[in-house]
Amino acid sequence: MRQINESILDDTIREHLKERRINHMEYLPGMEILNSDMLDQVVSGREAYNYNKYTADDVRRALKRENRTLEDFSALLSPAAASFLEEMAQRAQQETRKHFGNTVYLFTPIYIANYCSNYCIYCGFNCHNKIRRAGLTVDEIDKEMQKIAETGLEEILILTGESKEKSDRNYIGEACKIARRYFRVVGLEVYPMNTDDYRYLHGCGADYVTVFQETYHADQYETLHLAGPKRIFPYRFYAQERAILGGMRGVGFAALLGLDDFRKDAFATGLHAWLLQRKYPHAEISFSCPRLRPIVNNERIHSQDVGEAELLQVIAAYRLFMPYAGITVSTRECARFRDHVMGVAATKISAGVSTGVGSHSEEVEDKGDNQFEISDSRGVEAVCKSLRSHGLQPIMSDYLYV
Helix, strand or coil: CCCCCHHHCCHHHHHHHHHHCCCCCCCCCCCCCCCCCHHHHHHHHHHHCCHHHCCHHHHHHHHHCCCCCHHHHHHHCCHHHHHHHHHHHHHHHHHHHHHHCCEEEEEEEEECECCCCCEECCCCCCCCCCCCCCECCHHHHHHHHHHHHCCCCCEEEEECCCCCCCCCHHHHHHHHHHHHHHCCEEEEECCCCCHHHHHHHHHHCCCEEEEEEECCCHHHHHHHEEECHHHCHHHHHCHHHHHHHCCCCEEEEEECECCCCHHHHHHHHHHHHHHHHHHCCCCEEEEECCECCCECCECCCCCCCCCHHHHHHHHHHHHHHCCCCEEEECCCCCHHHHHHHHCCCCCEEECCCCCCECCCCCCCCCCECCCCCCCCCCCHHHHHHHHHHCCCEEECCCCCCC
């Protein structure tokens, strides 16, 4: 299996970073520490997961069960389940229809800044990548969101690069306040924060938080994240729990498939979400299933290990293991694949997407480079049309605030 590693770095930069490297398992000053053993449970569970031990009989038993166990989930992610992909998709579709009907929610992301303090070697925003950096003003955020709202969308996902200095809590909070004027549902995909910070942003209008752990393999995580606060593995791991404690209604989980063994990372993602759901039954849980995509200045960054069949297997396994969880499929995937998955297990899909800063309104100059290349550039109307052609109902929001 191909793995992303330090070999793509300039030798001078690599040696400089090694000299300054901090322990990726030790918290930095100001990082909140929760009294929990969940990280140990997930990391040890990932290490112990031997997907090659499962047989076709294990998969059959998992598919027959109405309420699936963690062991069933393990079998459904295994290579033995590959020959059952059609049946898995059918069962996943049944579970999706049972709990979500024929509806699929639409949203779009808005990148309000792309400054970043981290050196993650697979990300276009990393602090050593020579790209156009920018942050929208409050007025520009308003113009961008107004333009997005004109498409009929009622849910927005606010993203920044991971820089507290350039995109501090107050800046993100102002974006949430503006978003609440135009949208019913406001999500965040920003750097991990402490509980009090999440509480503040929830008060500004944020409903949910998504955090990609990237990989749950601690050693590979250390290799991929060479500098910056993101290097601290446990602080990132507990971000969702801190968000729930801060009042967020929902949290999203994901591993960036292709950074390490995708089956083990998918298993760890499911285990992490399952444990948190048991601890906080009221929280809304969702999964994203991103694969690596090419980035600015490094087209070699892409996933060669996770094909569409494997990705569909992961998505179906998530649905069968946690039937109530939301599943988001982003524009990292092509239109053909997204159209297929929408009818199987997806509950939320993005439309009218740009991963650059200032890309929606003609009144705002296109100011900052993209985080990664997207595969599906369709607008809201085209995605809605596709959903209806597959017998599905596009939904902008079903939340009512009283």
